Amino acid sequence: MTTRIKKAELHCHIEGAASPALVKAQARKYNADVSGFISDDAYVWSDFTEFLVAYDGAASLFRSEEDYALLARTYLEGIAAENAIYAEIFVSPDHAAAAGLSPAAYFDGLADGIAAAKASTGIECRMIIVGVRHLGAEKVEAAARLASSRPHPLITGFGMAGEERFGRVADFARAFDIARDAGLGITIHAGELAGAESVRDALDHVRPARIGHGVRAIEDKTLVQRIADTGVVLEVCPGSNLALNVFPDIASHPFDRLRRAGVKVTLSSDDPPHFGSSIGREYQMAADAWGYDDAMLTGITRTSIEAAFLDEPTRAFLLGQLA
Numbered sequence: 001m002t003t004r005i006k007k008a009e010l011h012c013h014i015e016g017a018a019s020p021a022l023v024k025a026q027a028r029k030y031n032a033d034v035s036g037f038i039s040d041d042a043y044v045w046s047d048f049t050e051f052l053v054a055y056d057g058a059a060s061l062f063r064s065e066e067d068y069a070l071l072a073r074t075y076l077e078g079i080a081a082e083n084a085i086y087a088e089i090f091v092s093p094d095h096a097a098a099a100g101l102s103p104a105a106y107f108d109g110l111a112d113g114i115a116a117a118k119a120s121t122g123i124e125c126r127m128i129i130v131g132v133r134h135l136g137a138e139k140v141e142a143a144a145r146l147a148s149s150r151p152h153p154l155i156t157g158f159g160m161a162g163e164e165r166f167g168r169v170a171d172f173a174r175a176f177d178i179a180r181d182a183g184l185g186i187t188i189h190a191g192e193l194a195g196a197e198s199v200r201d202a203l204d205h206v207r208p209a210r211i212g213h214g215v216r217a218i219e220d221k222t223l224v225q226r227i228a229d230t231g232v233v234l235e236v237c238p239g240s241n242l243a244l245n246v247f248p249d250i251a252s253h254p255f256d257r258l259r260r261a262g263v264k265v266t267l268s269s270d271d272p273p274h275f276g277s278s279i280g281r282e283y284q285m286a287a288d289a290w291g292y293d294d295a296m297l298t299g300i301t302r303t304s305i306e307a308a309f310l311d312e313p314t315r316a317f318l319l320g321q322l323a
């Protein structure tokens, strides 16, 4: 069993971490109807486009600092119970604004939840502001400018999520230049819904430290070698890739092939309750599918913490817990 392995998660959308039960409680609080995307305590969607509708619907029910503090604390205490010692969460000011929350209230609410979970479990957490690709380059640049103002000490990165098939990566290059120039860690979703060319574009135009997913790079051997040579870290989310049918089954998932090719791979759950997953389940699935032992899995956690958008003292402290 992998329960005793110390874990880390680099790729989890905080609005996507809200369980159906929590969203239903929020719906009662705000007298909202969620039957369009929740049924029998499960999210209801059949493809990525419908997933985004459910995601946005859930996000719309977190409307105050207290709501977000509850969401962050619930998620972090839940993964700490699975022996996670570190997490980075994607936070979306565009979703908060759509729910009527200012960036400051959004970040303060999340930070309150992060502090509460750290006090109760010791888990460390940092935030990555994401632009939403299908809202267009102007909105993503606005998110990058917000991130570059360094609005909260726990915000250490900038990324982009949303519909990968919208627009071209080059359209967003300026947003990433703004964020990189402000000293933020850079990650971008690529190679999930679009193929190897999406990953190549991300490397060429964004020069990220990490790529969200990146798994369809496997379609191009020279690209895999380029990723291995450059040391760009992949935030791999196998449960998400199976649920969204990026790959039909775990046997065809390229996680282990990428690792054997020298690519730095990590494990995350992306939007855990949507995909019937959690960081604990991702580690167990890796152990079951690819025969990873405790040392291998701890090595994956070490890769995550080495790639984390973190200050060095905190990184050293976390790595010390793996020794």
Ligand SMILES: Nc1ncnc2[nH]cnc12
Residues within 6 Å of the ligand: 013, 016, 055, 161, 162, 163, 164, 189, 192, 240, 270, 271
């Ligand atoms: N898997 C995913 N891909 C792109 N955008 C997302 N937002 C939340 N989950 C996502």
Ligand SMILES: [Zn+2]
Residues within 6 Å of the ligand: 011, 013, 161, 189, 212, 270
């Ligand atoms: Zn994601």
